[in-house]
Amino acid sequence: MTQSRYRLAFELYPYRKVAAQDAPVPERHPIVVVGAGPIGIATALDLAQRGQPVLVLDDHEGIGEGSRAICFSQRCLEIADRLGCGAAMVEKGVVWNVGKVFHGDDRVFEFNLQPETGHKNPAFINLQQPYFEKFLIDQVRAEQNNGLEIEIRGRNRVTALEDRGDCIALSVDTPDGPYSLHADWLIACDGARSPLREMMGLGFEGRVFEDNFLIADVKMTADFPTERWFWFEPPFKDAGQSALLHRQPDDIWRIDFQLGWDIDREKELDEANIRARVDSMLGPEAQYELEWTSIYTFQCRRMERFRHGRVMFAGDAAHQVSPFGARGANSGMQDAENLAWKLDLVIRGLAPEDLLDSYSEERVFGADENILNSTRATDFITPKTEISTLFRNAVLTLAHKHAFARPLVNSGRLSVPCTYDGLSLTGEDRLAGGPARTRPGAPCVDAPLRDGFLLDALGSGFTLLTLNTDAPETFAEAGIDVARLALGADDDPTGALSARYLGQAGTAVYLIRPDQHVVARWPAFDETATRAALRRATGQE
Amino acid sequence: MALILQPNIPDQDGFYQELLAAHDGLGKAESDALNARLILILCNHIGDREVIAAALKAAK
Ligand SMILES: Cc1cc2nc3c(=O)[nH]c(=O)nc-3n(C[C@H](O)[C@H](O)[C@H](O)COP(=O)(O)OP(=O)(O)OC[C@H]3O[C@@H](n4cnc5c(N)ncnc54)[C@H](O)[C@@H]3O)c2cc1C
Numbered sequence: 001m002t003q004s005r006y007r008l009a010f011e012l013y014p015y016r017k018v019a020a021q022d023a024p025v026p027e028r029h030p031i032v033v034v035g036a037g038p039i040g041i042a043t044a045l046d047l048a049q050r051g052q053p054v055l056v057l058d059d060h061e062g063i064g065e066g067s068r069a070i071c072f073s074q075r076c077l078e079i080a081d082r083l084g085c086g087a088a089m090v091e092k093g094v095v096w097n098v099g100k101v102f103h104g105d106d107r108v109f110e111f112n113l114q115p116e117t118g119h120k121n122p123a124f125i126n127l128q129q130p131y132f133e134k135f136l137i138d139q140v141r142a143e144q145n146n147g148l149e150i151e152i153r154g155r156n157r158v159t160a161l162e163d164r165g166d167c168i169a170l171s172v173d174t175p176d177g178p179y180s181l182h183a184d185w186l187i188a189c190d191g192a193r194s195p196l197r198e199m200m201g202l203g204f205e206g207r208v209f210e211d212n213f214l215i216a217d218v219k220m221t222a223d224f225p226t227e228r229w230f231w232f233e234p235p236f237k238d239a240g241q242s243a244l245l246h247r248q249p250d251d252i253w254r255i256d257f258q259l260g261w262d263i264d265r266e267k268e269l270d271e272a273n274i275r276a277r278v279d280s281m282l283g284p285e286a287q288y289e290l291e292w293t294s295i296y297t298f299q300c301r302r303m304e305r306f307r308h309g310r311v312m313f314a315g316d317a318a319h320q321v322s323p324f325g326a327r328g329a330n331s332g333m334q335d336a337e338n339l340a341w342k343l344d345l346v347i348r349g350l351a352p353e354d355l356l357d358s359y360s361e362e363r364v365f366g367a368d369e370n371i372l373n374s375t376r377a378t379d380f381i382t383p384k385t386e387i388s389t390l391f392r393n394a395v396l397t398l399a400h401k402h403a404f405a406r407p408l409v410n411s412g413r414l415s416v417p418c419t420y421d422g423l424s425l426t427g428e429d430r431l432a433g434g435p436a437r438t439r440p441g442a443p444c445v446d447a448p449l450r451d452g453f454l455l456d457a458l459g460s461g462f463t464l465l466t467l468n469t470d471a472p473e474t475f476a477e478a479g480i481d482v483a484r485l486a487l488g489a490d491d492d493p494t495g496a497l498s499a500r501y502l503g504q505a506g507t508a509v510y511l512i513r514p515d516q517h518v519v520a521r522w523p524a525f526d527e528t529a530t531r532a533a534l535r536r537a538t539g540q541e
Numbered sequence: 542m543a544l545i546l547q548p549n550i551p552d553q554d555g556f557y558q559e560l561l562a563a564h565d566g567l568g569k570a571e572s573d574a575l576n577a578r579l580i581l582i583l584c585n586h587i588g589d590r591e592v593i594a595a596a597l598k599a600a601k
Contacts, residue, residue, distance in 0.1 A: 394577035404585045 004060060009130035011062040012137050015155035021179040029055045030347060032170065032183035034158050034196055036060075038069075038129070039315030039332035040189030041136040044150055045083045045143065046340030049460070052347060053149035055181075057172060059157035063137070066292040067128035067217055070246065070254050071326035075417040075443060076333045077121040078455055078516075085139040086121065089132060093125030094247050099228040101409055103396040105235045109406055118496035119446040120453040124414060126248050128217075129329065161186070161199050161311075168310050185343060186311045189332075192299075194317035200308060206301020206371065209322055209378055210261040211241075213296045216274055217252050218288040224253065230411040232381065232396060236280035242381045242411070243281065252291055255281065256323075258382065265295055298322040300375050302367045306360040312339055319367035324377035324412030327370040334417055335363050341460075341514035345538060350479045355539030358425050366418045373413050380410035417443045420517060427511065427520030427533035433504025434521060444516045447497040450490060454497065457485055460514050462534065464525075467497070469507035471525035477534045482511070513537055544595035 013036065020027040031047055033040045036058035044054040072089065080086035097115070101108045115123035140150055159178070160171040168186045172179055188196040197204060226247045234243040234257075244256040257277055259268060267273060274293055282288065302319035306312060315332035339359045345351035383389040398405035420426050420441035429440050437445055447454045462482045464471055473484050492498050502508055509526075511519040511533050520533040535541045550556045563579075564572045584593050 390573055390577045391581070394574055394581055397574070398578055398581060402582075405581065408581070 006060070007065040008060065008062040009065045010134050010137075012134070013058065013152040013154035014061045015153075015175055017174070017176050018153065020181065021174065021176060023179075026169065026180040026182045028167065028182040028184070029053070030184045031055070031187065031343070032057065032168075032181065032185070033187045033189055034058075035189035035191060035315070035317070036137075036152055036154075037189060037191060037315065038133050038136060038329050039336055040187070041133065041140060041152075042079065042083060042333055042336035043187055043189060043314060043340055044152075045136065045139055046336055047344060048140075048143055048148045048150040049083065050340060050344040052344055054151070055183075056150070056152040057156040057158060057170075058152065058154055061154035063130045063133045065130070066294055067130060067248065067252075067254070069129040069132065069326065069329040070126050070248055071124055071330075071414075072127055072132060073124045073326065073330045073415040073417075074119065074121050076330040076415070077125065078446065079333045079337050080136070081121060081455070082337075082460060082516075083136070083139060084142065085135040088135045088138070089127055090121060090125060092131055092135075092249055093122075093127035094226060094249055095122045095125055096226050096228060096247065098225070099230065101396075101399070101411065102229065102231040102234070103393075104231075104233050106400070108232075108396050108399045108409070111406070118448050118494055120448075120455065121446070124326075126246060126254075128248050128250075128252065131249070132329070158190070158196065161196060163309055163311070184310065185347070187339065187343075188311060188313045188317050189315045190317050192316040192320045194313070196311070197303065197313065197317060200311065202303060202308065204301050204303055204320075206299055206320070207375065208299045208301075209297070209382070211297065211382060212259045212261065212263050212265075212268075213298070213323070214240075214257040214259050214268055214274070214277070214293070215296060216255045216257075216278055216293045217248070217291040218255060218278060218282075219251050219291050220253055220282075220286065220288045221251055222287060232392075232411075234281070236277070238277055239281065244411075245281065253288075259295070263295075269293060269295060296323075298378075300371045300378075302364065302371065306335075306363055307356050312343075312356065312359060314339060314363075318363070319371070321367075321370050321374040322378045323374075324381065324410075325370075325374050325415055326412065327374055327415045330415040331366055331370050334366060335359075337515045338363055342539075345480070351538040352540065358423070358539060361423055362420050362425070365420065365423060369418045370415070377410045377412045381412075419443075425513075425519070425537045425539070427536050428522075428529070429520065430522040430529070431503075431505050431508050432523065433502075434508065435500055435503040438501055438510070438518055438521075440518050440520050442518050444510075444512060444518060445500045447492070447500050448494050449487065449497065450493055455516060458512060458516055459483065462514060462537075463510075463512040464530065465501070465508075465510040465512055466525065467501055467508045467510075469509060469524050471509060475527075475530075477531045478538070478540060480534060480538060482530075482534065511537070542589060542592060544592050544599065546599060 031054045033056045097113045157173045162169045167182045170181045229245040231243040241258040246254045306318045314335040321327045383392045395408045426441040464484045510521045519537040
C-alpha cells in the first residue's frame with residue numbers, strides 16, 4: 001500500500017490521516033492537483049493566490065532525492081518571483097556566463113553570454129531541483145499562514161478516476177486504506193509516467209532517443225571555475241558521445257555522460273565504474289565525493305491535447321523533452337501560469353469553459369517548440385547518419401577559427417518562453433514601429449523602472465500599460481477588471497522600457513494578460529478595440 | 542535576391558581546376574570533410590535562407 005518509489009531529499013508533507021478518509025460521502029473539492037512536483041505546486045500556489053481553494057495529492061511525503069533539473073531560465077524565475085519565491089531561488093542559485101566547448105581534446109571555443117541588462121532576474125541559474133521545489137513548498141507554507149486554502153496530502157496515491165460529467169471521482173490509497181474524493185476540476189501533474197494519463201487511456205506520442213545518460217553529481221572542494229564545459233566526443237575513457245560539467249550550489253558539480261543504447265545499467269551504476277569515468281574527466285588529483293548518481297533515457301513526446309473535459313494535464317505528464325536546453329521544468333512552469341488564471345476565471349463564472357481549450361492550444365504550441373529545439377540539439381550532439389556526423393564535425397572544426405560557425409554549435413539552446421503568434425486569444429498589433437519582442441502573444445520583457453521593475457508593477461490581473469499616453473484609470477468588461485499602469489519617460493531611467501515597448505513609436509497602449517503575455521497593442525487608447533481584445537483574451541469571442 | 546542559375550563565375554575552367562585542386566592528395570573522408578566545410582562557409586556567405594533553400598532544391 002502506497003509503497004515509496006524513491007528516496008526523499010526533504011520530507012515536507014508527511015502523511016496525516018484526515019477526516020475525509022472516514023467521511024460517509026466523498027468530500028468535494030473545486031480543484032484537486034495530483035502530483036506535488038514543481039509543476040503541481042506552482043499551479044496550486046497560483047490558483048490559491050487567486051483565491052481558489054486547492055487540494056494537492058502526492059504519493060510521497062516530500063521531494064525526491066537527486067537533482068534532475070539544474071538549469072532554471074529567466075521566465076521560470078519570473079514566474080516563481082510572482083508566486084513569491086523567486087528571490088530565494090536566485091539567492092541560492094549559481095549564476096554562470098562562461099561556457100567552453102570541446103571536441104575530443106581540442107578546445108573549440110569559449111563564450112561569454114553576458115546577459116542583457118535591465119532585468120530583475122538573471123538569464124538563468126543553476127540550482128538543484130530539490131531546492132527549487134523546496135522554495136515552492138516554503139511558499140505554500142507561508143500562504144497557509146496567510147490563510148490561503150492550499151492543502152498537501154502526502155502518501156495519497158490516486159489509483160482510479162472516473163469522469164462523472166459534473167465532477168471527477170477519485171480513488172485515493174493511503175497507509176490507512178483507500179478513500180474517495182470528488183473534484184470539480186482535476187489537474188494532472190503526475191510526471192512523465194503519468195498514471196492518470198494511463199487510467200484515462202490517453203496516448204503520449206513522440207520519439208524515443210535510443211540513449212542512456214549517466215548523471216553523477218559530485219562534491220568537490222577544489223577550485224574549479226564556475227563555467228559550463230561541454231565535450232563532443234569526449235577524450236576520456238568510456239565517456240560516450242558527449243559529456244557535460246556544470247556547477248551547482250554547495251560545491252556540487254553535475255557531470256553527464258552520454259553512454260549510448262546498449263549498456264548494462266547495473267554495471268554502469270557501479271561506484272567503481274562511475275569513479276573511473278569521473279577520474280578520467282577531472283584528472284587523477286581531483287578529490288570528490290559522489291553525491292548522487294543515476295541513469296536516464298529520454299523521450300521527446302507530448303499528449304495530443306492537454307485538456308480532457310474536467311481534467312487538465314500539465315508539466316511532464318503532458319509533454320517530455322530531452323534534457324538539452326533545460327526545457328522540462330522551465331516549460332512546465334509556463335503551463336502552470338497559463339492554466340491558473342484561466343481556471344480561476346472559469347470557476348468564477350467570468351469566462352466560458354472553452355477558455356480552458358486555449359490552455360491546451362497555447363501549451364501544445366509551446367511543447368512543440370520545445371520538442372523541436374531539444375530534438376535539434378540531440379541530433380547535433382548525437383548525429384544519426386554518416387553525413388550528419390560529417391557536417392557536425394565540419395561545424396566544430398570551423399568553429400575553432402571562424403566566428404560564423406559558433407552559433408551553429410548546438411549543445412542545447414537555453415529555454416526561452418514562446419510567443420503565442422496567431423493563436424485564438426492573441427489580439428491585434430496596431431503599434432507601427434513597435435518592437436517585435438513585445439508583439440501580441442509575447443511574454444512581457446522586464447525593464448527597470450524608476451522604482452523597481454516592470455514585471456513587479458504588472459501584478460497578476462489584466463493590465464492596461466500606457467506609455468506616454470492617456471487612458472481611463474480602471475475599466476471593466478464583462479465583469480473582468482483591468483488595472484492601468486501609466487508610465488512615461490520619467491519612469492524609464494535607462495531607456496530600456498522605451499526600447500522594449502515603444503521602438504519607433506512615440507506612445508503605446510498594451511493590454512496584458514494575467515500571465516504577463518501581451519494580448520494586443522495600439523498607439524493610443526481605443527475603448528472599443530480594448531474591450532474586443534479583452535473579450536477575445538478571455539474566450540468570449 | 543533570387544538564386545542565380547545562369548553562368549555567373551568568370552573563368553569557369555580556372556574555377557573548376559581550383560575546386561578540384563583543393564582536394565588533391567586527400568582521401569575520401571578528408572575530401573568529404575572539406576566539402577562539408579566549404580558548403581557551410583558558402584551558405585554563411587549567402588546568408589539568405591530563401592536563396593539557400595532554392596539552391597538545396599536545385600541540387601536535388
Ligand atoms: C536528468 C534530468 C535533468 C533535467 N534537467 C532539467 C533542467 O536543467 N531544467 C529543466 O527545466 N528541466 C530539467 N529536467 C526536467 C524536470 O526534472 C522535469 O520537467 C520536472 O521535474 C517536471 O515536473 P513535474 O511536476 O511535471 O513532474 P514530477 O517532478 O515528476 O512530479 C510528479 C509528482 O507526481 C507524483 N505522483 C505520481 N503518480 C502519482 C499518483 N498516482 N498519485 C499521487 N501522486 C503521484 C510523484 O510522486 C511526483 O511527486 C531534467 C530531467 C532530468 C531527468
